[in-house]
Amino acid sequence: MLKALDGMVRMSRQQRRKIARKGISPEELRAMREQDIRMAVSLTIRDYHAVMLLCLRDKLGFGRVRALRFLEAINEVFDSVRKGYLDIDDIRDTVEEELGINVDDL
Numbered sequence: 001m002l003k004a005l006d007g008m009v010r011m012s013r014q015q016r017r018k019i020a021r022k023g024i025s026p027e028e029l030r031a032m033r034e035q036d037i038r039m040a041v042s043l044t045i046r047d048y049h050a051v052m053l054l055c056l057r058d059k060l061g062f063g064r065v066r067a068l069r070f071l072e073a074i075n076e077v078f079d080s081v082r083k084g085y086l087d088i089d090d091i092r093d094t095v096e097e098e099l100g101i102n103v104d105d106l
Contacts, residue, residue: 011019024032049071056062056070080086096102 053062053067053071056067062070077086077091081088081091092103
């Protein structure tokens with residue numbers, strides 16, 4: 001798979017010819033779909049980070065160092081979730097209890 005300028009995944013000429021000659025197996029189709037989903041999620045996260053960082057800069061006056069510290073704090077929380085120390089539902093409940101913000105309403 002090739003990444004195009006627009007960020008979307010494109011099949012190479014070799015891949016397109018293989019599919020035209022042999023068709024595609026269910027496993028190959030599943031793998032291609034999973035790769036497309038991972039790419040879409042990755043692009044969404046990247047874009048959300050960009051918007052979030054712009055707002056931190058423009059609205060709250062964050063500079064590069066504070067913005068990077070903020071991103072590191074986010075990564076630490078997600079790392080704790082991956083390791084099983086935290087649960088996303090607990091995080092949502094804490095945000096609602098302590099900040100009065102229900103993330104489901106956003």
